[in-house]
Structures are given as C-alpha cells and as structure tokens.
Amino acid sequence: MSVPKRSYRGISAQQRRDQRREQLLAAGLDLLGTHGWRQTTMTAVCTRAGLTERYFYESFAHRDELLLAVLDRIASQIRDVGLRALAETEGDPQMKAKAAIGAFVDLLTGDPRIGRVAMLESAAEPLRARRHELLREFAQLIATQARTLYGDDALPPPHDQIAGLLLTGGLAELLMAWLTGELPASRQDIIDIGAAHFAATTQRH
Amino acid sequence: MSVPKRSYRGISAQQRRDQRREQLLAAGLDLLGTHGWRQTTMTAVCTRAGLTERYFYESFAHRDELLLAVLDRIASQIRDVGLRALAETEGDPQMKAKAAIGAFVDLLTGDPRIGRVAMLESAAEPLRARRHELLREFAQLIATQARTLYGDDALPPPHDQIAGLLLTGGLAELLMAWLTGELPASRQDIIDIGAAHFAATTQRH
C-alpha cells in the first residue's frame, strides 16, 4: 500500500493519519486499562479502534510500540498535572507536596483506566523497562523539587535519588492497594499519607 | 496414561513423581529468572527439565500453576531467612532490622534468578495477584515485627499496614534498581538504607 497523499472526506492525509493514530492510542488505553495487557493484542486494538490491521503499521511498527506510546502519554500527563499543581500552589512545602500528590491521585482516579495502566499494567513485561526509566525520572524530579522546597534540609546526592526510588515505589504499592479497593481509605487519607511520607523520606532527619 | 504405581530404576513411583515436579520447578525458576516470563512457556519448561509435556500435567494443571509454585517457594524462602535472622540476632531493633534485611538481600543476590523472579517477574500478569497478596502478607508481618520491636512506639492499625505497603513497595523498587546495576551502592549501603527506611516508616514520629 502506498502512503496516502491527498485529502479524503475533506480531511488531509496527515490529519487522517493523526486521527487514526489517535484512535489506536485510545483503543490501546481502553483495552490495557480495562482488560489488561494480555488482552491488548494488535488485532483486538484494531477491532476496538474500528480500523484494519493495515493501519496499525502505518503508525506503529509492532504492538509494543503502541503500548509504550500509551504509557508515555500517561507519564507526561502525570508530569504535567504534578508540576502545574506545584507551580500554582502557594504555601509551605507540605502544602505543595499535598497539592502535587492530590493532582496525581485525581488523575489516576478520574480515569480508572489511567490508574490501572500507570500503576498495574506498567509493571508487566513490555512496559516494565520504560516504567523503570520513568520512575527514576520522577525520582529525579522529586529530588529536585525536594531541594527547592527544603533547601539545605534536603538530602544530598545520591541519597536523594535513593529516597526518590523508595518514595515512588512505596506510593505505587500504596496506590495499587487503594485502587484495587483493598485499603479502606479516603482520597484525603491517601494524600495526607503520601505527603507525610514524602516529607519523611526526602528530608534530612 | 495411567498413574505410575510401581518402582522404576529402584525409585518408587511417588519419588519419581516428586523428582519430576522438582525438575519442572527448577526449570521454571531457571527460565523465569533468566529469560523472563514471556519465554517461560510450557514446552520450553519441559524441554529444559528434560521431560515430556505429558509429565507437566502430572504435576501442574497449566503453566500459571507452575509459575505460582515457583513464586510461592521463593516467598517462603524469603520468609524463612528473614524470620530466622530476626530470631538469631540479639540487640536493638535497628540491629534486628539490619539482620533481616541483610538476609533478604543476600538471598536475592546469592541466586540472581531468585532476585529477578521475586522483584521483577512477579510484577507480570499471571503472578501479579499473588505478588500483591504476598506483599500484603509481608506488610502484615513487618507490622507485627515492628510492634514487638518498638512496642508502644509502633504505629497503630491501620497505619501499620499502610506503612508496611510503603516500605515493601519502596524496598522492592530500590532493589530492582540495585539488581539491574543502576545504583552504585554496596550490599551494606542497601542494608543500611533499608533499615533506616524501616525505622523511619514503621515508627511513630
């Protein structure tokens, strides 16, 4: 099949291409976030997206590439809402931490599919490596934020990086338990606990 | 095929059965701990074990059952070495925590396959649920130990359970990074950090 060039139904080739990619990403998030990694096969994604397998290869080389794209999008959403909350919140470090964690929690619960992919499915095989990279990235981000929040009371490297890992890993585990309904806690409970843990982990004591 | 009953090569039917089960478990650990979950197919396990697929069904109903058995064995090993270290160590809570964490770390690094399965592969699809159960079990265990170690300074329920989740999740993430060689830290560093984190997380502050 040749690469589409001219417009169709009043939509340019590039727009159609983008639209199809978007459909595939949406279908991927949907399947990954509801039926899990095992069910998110290439054919299933195409069926859900209402597209033929042929169009899959137009946007992605193989299934893993789609899954990574889904995860990356979620990661950047997390980064965005977290940093925005930090920037928009006035007050002491504890307030800022609560705002960032609150925004994070709201993103994961606002769309449960995002929560499942970010916390549960990302641990599975094709996504694990990227999840690990992202977690380290967030650990780094947290270390940086802790330094701007706490100044000299923050931990020096490499302990800040280690603290970031302990914090993100712990929070991930806590949120997994909470998202699966095993933990009788409110949104505010989770935020308070997360913020307290953030302070305890990233601050010199 | 009928169930074997008489001895063969001087080995009883039950012994042969157990031996084959053991071979399958060993092959499962080997594949899971070196090539990962995807490669650990039923046929691959049988080939590595030097057995026919027929004998697989003698011991396990399907692949997942074998994988769970592998994980469960590792979990009980972790429990054993941890509790034994606690029982055999005299001294203050910090010493005991270090001994338990040290024994845990040594188990995971002594056989890298165990480390990979326990920390990495267990997060994948068929094992995730069990991993989660086990983690909660360990969280409970840690909460109990914290109470005997710290007495009234320990956290009250349900905060002890939450602390257990934060601790196990954080440690898992830290160990993952360490096991994959991303963290320039010594065994002692990891143990010290783990013990400090244990104290910070499970103690009233």
Next chain:
DNA sequence: TCATTCTGACCGTGGTTCCTGTCAGAAGTC
C-alpha cells in the same frame, strides 16, 4: 521368559496471533 508397566520421542489438532495480500467500492481528481 514373558506379559505388564513405565518412559521418552514423536506427530497431530485446534486455537491464537502477527502480518501480508487481494479486492470491490467509495471518494476524489482531471
């Protein structure tokens, strides 16, 4: 010795997924 039992090797079926190719018809272009 000889029938029985156990073993390991092999083949076959059914199902699934990935991936490519074909083809009729709709939409666009000249």
Next chain:
DNA sequence: GACTTCTGACAGGAACCACGGTCAGAATGA
C-alpha cells in the same frame, strides 16, 4: 465521465503454543 487514490473487509500463511494421543523400547515383576 473516466481514471486514480483511499478505504474497509476479508482471506490466508507462518509461527507459536497448549494439549492429547500413539508407539517402540526399556525396566520390572511373576
């Protein structure tokens, strides 16, 4: 209106796996 391009549906092959069955030969027990 005729030709080209794009689209969606579908067919089908290759690869893999789970799972069951067959079969010759080795080991056993009477």
